[in-house]
Amino acid sequence: MFVIDGAFYADPENLCFLPKSLEILVISYYDINFSNDIFNGPFLKLRELYVRLFRDFEDDEMLVxxxxxxxxxxxxxxYIDRSCLEHLLIVEKRINYQIDPFTLDITSIQYETLEFGIELR
Incomplete structure (x- = not known):
C-alpha cells in the first residue's frame, strides 16, 4: 500500500517514481486540473484505489x-488502468462509497472508518 497526496499527480512525470508492482494506492483528493498532455508511460495496474476526502458531513451522504x-x-x-481495479472507494471519515470505475456511479455505501495511517482533518 502506498499513501500519497493528490497534488502528486499534478505533474505526470511523478508517476515514474511509483513502482510498477504497486497494487494498492491511497490518494487524498486534491482539486487540480490535469494536463491535457498525452501520457506515454505504462498505466498503473492497481487492484485497489482509495480516494480520501478530507471532509466530514456526518449527516450528509452523497448520492452522486x-x-x-x-x-x-x-x-x-x-494514468491508471481502470480495467484492473477490483475496488474503487471514496473514503470519508465515517462513510465509504464503492464506485464503479467505468460509470463512476456509487454502487454501495459502507458506514465504517478505514485507517490508512494518515491524519484526518
Whole structure:
C-alpha cells in the first residue's frame, strides 16, 4: 500500500517514481486540473484505489459524485488502468462509497472508518 497526496499527480512525470508492482494506492483528493498532455508511460495496474476526502458531513451522504470529484477520477484514469481495479472507494471519515470505475456511479455505501495511517482533518 502506498499513501500519497493528490497534488502528486499534478505533474505526470511523478508517476515514474511509483513502482510498477504497486497494487494498492491511497490518494487524498486534491482539486487540480490535469494536463491535457498525452501520457506515454505504462498505466498503473492497481487492484485497489482509495480516494480520501478530507471532509466530514456526518449527516450528509452523497448520492452522486460531484463534478470536481468525477474530473479528479477521470484525471487519475489518464494514468491508471481502470480495467484492473477490483475496488474503487471514496473514503470519508465515517462513510465509504464503492464506485464503479467505468460509470463512476456509487454502487454501495459502507458506514465504517478505514485507517490508512494518515491524519484526518
Amino acid at each position: 459524485l460531484s463534478q470536481s470529484l468525477v474530473d479528479f477520477l477521470n484525471g487519475l484514469f489518464l
